[in-house]
Amino acid sequence: MRPSQALRLWQQVLLSQVREGAPDLTMRQTAILLTIYLDPPPHTVRGLAARLNVTKPVITRALDTMGALKLVSRHRDELDKRNVLIRRTVEGALFVERFGDGIVARAHELPI
Amino acid sequence: MRPSQALRLWQQVLLSQVREGAPDLTMRQTAILLTIYLDPPPHTVRGLAARLNVTKPVITRALDTMGALKLVSRHRDELDKRNVLIRRTVEGALFVERFGDGIVARAHELPI
DNA sequence: GCAAATTGTTTCGCTTCCGTTTCAGTCTGC
DNA sequence: GCAGACTGAAACGGAAGCGAAACAATTTGC
Incomplete structure (x- = not known):
């Protein structure tokens, strides 16, 4: 390529994506x-922040937005109640x- | 693929992109x-709005932001002064x- | 048992973005 | 010459993002 x-x-x-009205996610959110969907779970706020090299509030806010869109869900970790585990949803998948x-599909449409 | x-x-x-601190553009902005950089010029606000199927203010605001980042520049069309022509910049290129x-590079790093 | 560390969230002031509507400037047709 | 069309920007109230700092809740270490 x-x-x-x-x-x-x-x-x-x-x-x-834009034309069909998909949610206008930022690069960070995407x-x-x-x-979350490609790396093996469990996913935590701290872990994602480290993986993306951003601060924790960035993750929290992104999860707020994507949670409202039902693309991900949050659940308190019962084993260590400080943690929040981020889980996939049917809609997100x-x-x-x-x-x-x-x-x-777009790759196939491309001129050679 | x-x-x-x-x-x-x-x-x-x-x-x-996120890790190296690139500007956090939205899907629309990108x-x-x-x-602007792949399609042949000239580019106008109206033309871009039609191409993306969004309203004109969306384009205007995106140009504001990307103009501040020096990724694009705006110039009044001298032949039809209603138009604004969006041009590429060195930084944007x-x-x-x-x-x-x-x-x-990422494609080459991928497992087969 | 209790200070210290850890986790995720909230707050602060500020910027950016949204859709809708309105506006100023410019061209076109007659 | 002038009404109507057209283009891009601005105004509006509201939503969401930012970094930095402070915060509650929980666990750990001793």
């Missing part, structure tokens, strides 16, 4: 979402799945 | 930026170029 092709792919994927399919 | 690989690539690219290189 050449950089020009990569950029074109990225553009086409974003354009399709990174958090994909990490569907969103991520469709997103992945969208990338593949 | 399979969906799981596509998602993993997307995650790795976003993670690298779509606008890439369209560098940002987009590095972004494209980043995608290719």
